[in-house]
Amino acid sequence: xxxxxxxxxxxxxxxxxxxxxxxxxxxxxxxVAVEHNLDIVKxxxxxxxxxxxxxxxxxxxxxxxxxxxxxx
Amino acid sequence: MFDDPLVIAGRSFRSRLIVGTGKYPSNAxxxxxxxxxxxDMITVAVRRVNVxxxxxxxxxxxxxxERVFILPNTAGCYTAEDAIRxxxxxxxxxxxxxxxxxVIGDERTLFPDNVALLEATRVLVRDGFVVxxxxxxxxxxxxxLEEAGAAAVMPLGAPIGSGLGIQNxxxxxxxxxxxxxxxIVDAGVGVPSDAAMAMExxxxxxxxxxxxxxxxxxxxxxxxxKLGVExxxxxxxxxxxxxxxxxxxxxxxSGTLAAVAASGAPR
Numbered sequence: 001x002x003x004x005x006x007x008x009x010x011x012x013x014x015x016x017x018x019x020x021x022x023x024x025x026x027x028x029x030x031x032v033a034v035e036h037n038l039d040i041v042k043x044x045x046x047x048x049x050x051x052x053x054x055x056x057x058x059x060x061x062x063x064x065x066x067x068x069x070x071x072x
Numbered sequence: 073m074f075d076d077p078l079v080i081a082g083r084s085f086r087s088r089l090i091v092g093t094g095k096y097p098s099n100a101x102x103x104x105x106x107x108x109x110x111x112d113m114i115t116v117a118v119r120r121v122n123v124x125x126x127x128x129x130x131x132x133x134x135x136x137x138e139r140v141f142i143l144p145n146t147a148g149c150y151t152a153e154d155a156i157r158x159x160x161x162x163x164x165x166x167x168x169x170x171x172x173x174x175v176i177g178d179e180r181t182l183f184p185d186n187v188a189l190l191e192a193t194r195v196l197v198r199d200g201f202v203v204x205x206x207x208x209x210x211x212x213x214x215x216x217l218e219e220a221g222a223a224a225v226m227p228l229g230a231p232i233g234s235g236l237g238i239q240n241x242x243x244x245x246x247x248x249x250x251x252x253x254x255x256i257v258d259a260g261v262g263v264p265s266d267a268a269m270a271m272e273x274x275x276x277x278x279x280x281x282x283x284x285x286x287x288x289x290x291x292x293x294x295x296x297x298k299l300g301v302e303x304x305x306x307x308x309x310x311x312x313x314x315x316x317x318x319x320x321x322x323x324x325x326s327g328t329l330a331a332v333a334a335s336g337a338p339r
Contacts, residue, residue, distance in 0.1 A: 031130055060118050066094045067281065
């Protein structure tokens with residue numbers, strides 16, 4: 001099934017939870033924040049929030065920056 | 073005498089220097105520079121995780137969040153909506169409900185869009201954030217940001233990354249005079265004398281990134297900036313002498329041999 005992950009098309013085997021997606025991507029949950037269809041997902045809900053066909057998921061983290069860097 | 077913390081929204085910081093995390097030659101050099109700067113508040117940007125290449129090290133491996141306070145920023149946001157969304161995501165990472173709020177208005181100058189900045193400040197204050205807006209060196213917008221609930225105002229000294237130093241000395245002085253919240257000069261510093269000048273004008277702190285990160289030796293420059301900020305702060309507290317048009321001798325004027333000779337006769 002297809003989803004939008006960080007703005008790009010992404011293929012998943014089927015519906016899965018946010019927690020499962022992070023595990024599949026080898027991302028440490030405590031260092032990121034996740035948006036699901038533009039709603040912020042609290043960390044406590046990673047196990048219970050399911051990603052379905054066509055959903056948009058954003059995963060962000062902290063990177064180096066002081067100010068003003070243009071959007072890449 | 074040296075117990076003089078920077079207090080923002082009830083939280084005390086030992087250092088009045090706030091540093092960034094961008095543009096360093098390596099994470100290891102960044103960590104050393106942070107140590108040399110003495111800063112106990114460090115700002116970080118929020119970006120999408122690279123989902124295809126997970127080999128990159130995490131920035132947080134190089135920041136001791138037990139020792140320093142992490143200040144997320146909304147660098148790179150060009151609309152109030154993007155900045156608000158980014159601030160909420162940053163809070164969700166769980167390290168801080170503070171935000172260095174940036175809404176950039178123009179790619180070339182990187183000057184803030186003050187209309188959008190004010191709007192985003194109002195929304196984020198309502199949403200429970202401690203908001204530190206990066207703003208133009210304009211006393212009027214600084215007053216409005218303070219009225220909107222900003223915990224500090226952060227006027228620029230010069231464009232981000234320009235290293236030009238404080239361009240509008242008088243405005244920074246006026247902003248300090250009128251503000252009840254801390255004034256942090258954010259952006260434009262090139263050398264420690266710029267940071268010292270900001271502090272001499274009465275700024276409560278200075279935030280910088282490029283001047284340290286892109287110096288030929290970032291660690292040594294970080295140490296220099298620490299001294300610049302401290303020297304400027306001490307000078308501000310000490311109270312400078314008034315400026316004069318003409319000389320004013322600092323030695324006694326009576327009793328010199330020259331005075332005897334000039335008068336033409338012994339007294």
